[in-house]
Amino acid sequence: MTRHQKRLGTARAALALFTALGSLAGAALVGAAPAGAAQRGIQIAPGVRYEEFDIAALKGPAHAHVLTVDLRNPRVRLDLLHPGAVAARATVSRQATAQGAVAGVNGDFFNISETQHPGVQATGASVGPAIARGRALKAAVPNGQRFGPALPPGTSTEDVFGVGTDRRARLDGLSLDGSIRTPAGRLPLRGLNQYALPVGSIGAFTSKWGSASRVRATCGTDADRAAPCSTDTYEVTVRGGRVVSTADTPGSGPIAPDTTVLVGREAGAQQLRKFFAGERSEMGVPPAGDRGRVKVKYRLVASASRVPYRFALGGYPVLDDGRPLPGLDARTSAVRTAVGIADRGRRVVLLALDGAPEYRTGLTIAEVASALRELGSVDAFSLDGGGSSTLVAREPGAATVSVRNHPTDGGRERAVPNGIGVFSKR
Known part of the structure; x- marks a missing residue:
């Protein structure tokens, strides 16, 4: 069993969004936002807070949009956003609105193109396993069939982020x-x-x-x-x-x-x-x-947990028990989406970077792991990035979500196969 499949360790770091915390692997949260980059925090729903801030990075500042979800609050839960079929895609905002989510981010990497196979159409289906409302939707493709950046050593397409029926978030593998x-x-x-x-x-x-x-x-x-x-x-x-x-x-x-x-x-x-x-x-x-x-x-x-999963989706781990996984890329910067786990799985941090031109260099995967550790995460998981990176949340009093970051595809949302949805009982 690899380290990232062990049970969660104890979260010791406190969340500190608007304080300069010092550099970890080249990334540091900073309190002063550049011109045009607003810095604010909003309570989206009970147990759900949205904030945005800057991260000083290797290739220039990145702007982060963050949802903090307190799973100890009985009125909030996480579940899979999906368009109703595995081999289908829709924008995060459309999926969230259709399912009644108050916020969410994009999810797993997916079969986006088929240039190598003439006459064969891309399915749009995600790479890794997926569970929604406690029911299995799909399993993982072989490692060599994966779309996305190279996996860190010791990880596979079976790796998942999920929340169990005990309402605790964890990283695991699903075969x-x-x-x-x-x-x-x-x-x-x-x-x-x-x-x-x-x-x-x-x-x-x-x-x-x-x-x-x-x-x-x-x-x-x-x-x-x-x-x-x-x-x-x-x-x-x-x-x-x-x-x-x-x-x-x-x-x-x-x-x-x-x-x-x-x-x-x-x-x-x-x-x-x-x-x-x-x-x-x-x-x-x-x-x-x-x-x-x-x-x-x-x-x-499940490889590690004996607790059934309420929901799960694929990606790959970047932080395990407070330590970045060996072999994380520290050179290639990009717009990213990721999720962190803190407080023994009771708090989840959803992060999506901004794709506006002034921030488009983004972060390396090593910097993503460091940033999430600074935000109190003990374990962290990378999701699809680039044009897929999207974070949506409701404005106070609004009935539907709105996109909070600037997607890299000219500001337009990309259709994706799934995501992490944040749901709240009013």
């Missing part, structure tokens, strides 16, 4: 445990609503996937995202526990709530053919001589 039970035997399940399946595996797609093509799941390899799409694939559609159709290539379109589509590649495709060859139906009626029921089972298993 898929699944199987396909058939009358002829049991098959391993190694994918759940993922845009990329491991080589030689079988993955399940449910109604939570959406309508995007499932072809992308059979492209690339575990080590090379740009590798060609597999030519050995097979798809089986199971409805109500019965096989209703098979196909030699993955399909597309919405999946009904009582239906699971199994997609196999290489050895996985060969297993599906062996078990289900000749199983056909017309008009959705199971064929005569069907060999019995098929049951697909899966769950996401």
Whole structure:
């Protein structure tokens, strides 16, 4: 088990937003904001505060927008923002408004482009695992299929930030445990609503996937995202526990709530053919001589916590028990989004940098870890950045959220697959 998967240590540092705290790895919070960079704090809702301030960094000042969430307050909670399907995208403000969140930030890295695979469309699905309202939405793609900057040593696409049913935030890893039970035997399940399946595996797609093509799941390899799409694939559609159709290539379109589509590649495709060859139906009626029921089972298993997760999403850890992870990039500056954990998981710090031209150099990942440590975080987790970095929050008395930072895409929000939503009971 890696260090970042251990239980949370005790948070000892106090939150200090508007005080010069000294430099840690080149980043320091400073009290004087440059002209045009307002410095203020607003109570968004009970237990939720928004503030903005400057950070002196390696390549010039960065401007941070921060939400501090007190999970000890019974009126506030965190959950996953998402557009209703894994393979779909929407702006953070749209997701937050649709779900009634009072604030939020963008989330995981995602399948944003497919220039290496002509004719294959990007799915928009996120890289890592995702849990919303206690239910698993998806599992992680192989490390080599990840979009985003290089992972720090010892981390993987299975790493998550989440909040358990005990209302404590923590960092963890979530792996898929699944199987396909058939009358002829049991098959391993190694994918759940993922845009990329491991080589030689079988993955399940449910109604939570959406309508995007499932072809992308059979492209690339575990080590090379740009590798060609597999030519050995097979798809089986199971409805109500019965096989209703098979196909030699993955399909597309919405999946009904009582239906699971199994997609196999290489050895996985060969297993599906062996078990289900000749199983056909017309008009959705199971064929005569069907060999019995098929049951697909899966769950996401935590590496460290025994407490079930209320919500979780992917990214990668940058701070563990008060120490930056070894090998963090200290040279490449960019606009970033990240989340910190303090006070034994009872306080969460959501940070998004401003993408306005005067601040666009941003922070290095090492500086992000240092800044969150200065804000009292003991553990911290990097989320998608660049044009995706967005922080939204309601103005006092407003019914919907507004964007507080300046996204780098000309000030326009980028559509993203998920985010961290802050919810409050009035």
